[in-house]
Amino acid sequence: NAGVTQTPKFRILKIGQSMTLQCTQDMNHNYMYWYRQDPGMGLKLIYYSVGAGITDKGEVPNGYNVSRSTTEDFPLRLELAAPSQTSVYFCASTTSGGFNQPQHFGDGTRLSIL
Amino acid sequence: DQQVKQNSPSLSVQEGRISILNCDYTNSMFDYFLWYKKYPAEGPTFLISISSIKDKNEDGRFTVFLNKSAKHLSLHIVPSQPGDSAVYFCAASGYGNNRLAFGKGNQVVVIP
Numbered sequence: 001n002a003g004v005t006q007t008p009k010f011r012i013l014k015i016g017q018s019m020t021l022q023c024t025q026d027m028n029h030n031y032m033y034w035y036r037q038d039p040g041m042g043l044k045l046i047y048y049s050v051g052a053g054i055t056d057k058g059e060v061p062n063g064y065n066v067s068r069s070t071t072e073d074f075p076l077r078l079e080l081a082a083p084s085q086t087s088v089y090f091c092a093s094t095t096s097g098g099f100n101q102p103q104h105f106g107d108g109t110r111l112s113i114l
Numbered sequence: 115d116q117q118v119k120q121n122s123p124s125l126s127v128q129e130g131r132i133s134i135l136n137c138d139y140t141n142s143m144f145d146y147f148l149w150y151k152k153y154p155a156e157g158p159t160f161l162i163s164i165s166s167i168k169d170k171n172e173d174g175r176f177t178v179f180l181n182k183s184a185k186h187l188s189l190h191i192v193p194s195q196p197g198d199s200a201v202y203f204c205a206a207s208g209y210g211n212n213r214l215a216f217g218k219g220n221q222v223v224v225i226p
Contacts, residue, residue: 004157031212042118042203042216043158058213090157094212100146100165101212105157 002026006091006106013081013113021076021109023091030096032074033058033103034066036087043090049074050096081113117141118206120217128225133191135220137204140185144208144215149178149189152201152219161202162189194224 007022025032030051035043035058045058049068063085065077074093078085088110092103119138127133135149145166150158164171164178164187171178177190191198204217 033213035216040123040218042116042120042218043214044216045213048213092157096212100163100207102148102160102163103212103214104160105150107155107157 004091004093004104004106006089006109008109009107010110011112013078013111015081015083015113017081018077018079019081019111021078021089021091021111023074023076023106024072025074025091025093025104026072027093027095027104028071029093029104030071031094031103032068033092033094034064034074034076035090035092036060036085037090037108038087046076046089078111083113085111086113087111116217117144117215118204118217120204120220122220123218124221124223126223126225127194129196130193133189133194133198133222133224135189135191135202135204135222137187137189137217138185139187139206139215141206141208141215142185144206146207147178147180147187148205148207148214149176150203150205151198152203158203191222194222196224196226198222199224 033048034046047066092105094103148163149161152158201219205214
């Protein structure tokens, strides 16, 4: 059981480039989330989704886009990379069977914008 | 505005002793609290949680205490083991859609 899988693990981008961070889960979870973690800080929510076709903004959505065409996949898109987007990105998922369920995290994508 | 606060960013403790991590929150709507453990180059791993209807939850060596009136929770690890060396994040939810607010984390080092 793979859980939450994120690719790539590392990436270096130039300012202005675009890329998609991939996230897939095999637990049939309806709820999925994207967080970023800056050094010495906690995780901040970028976007989340409560099911296929439904997405919503979190605390820090500017500069990012998401889509949710299937239950399994929740890609995060950076259109015009900026140095402020250098961070570690985590994807998470949880079941919607009742509230108060822990989120399960992938191992992250470390992204540097130079 | 940080809604979940973890002070004392680092803690060193001898193996076998108790580790106590503290967390304060400001949002009175939070009703579910979690602790996550994180090793370097890995994602956070769920450790233990507590609902606001309880004041204590125990799972093996880990116990979480909740004081709603003080908006404070703590994590006790007894006895501490070298494998417990990690960063611990406190998180809270009350949004009804499982969104979490995280603290900045506490680095715990267990000395053999």
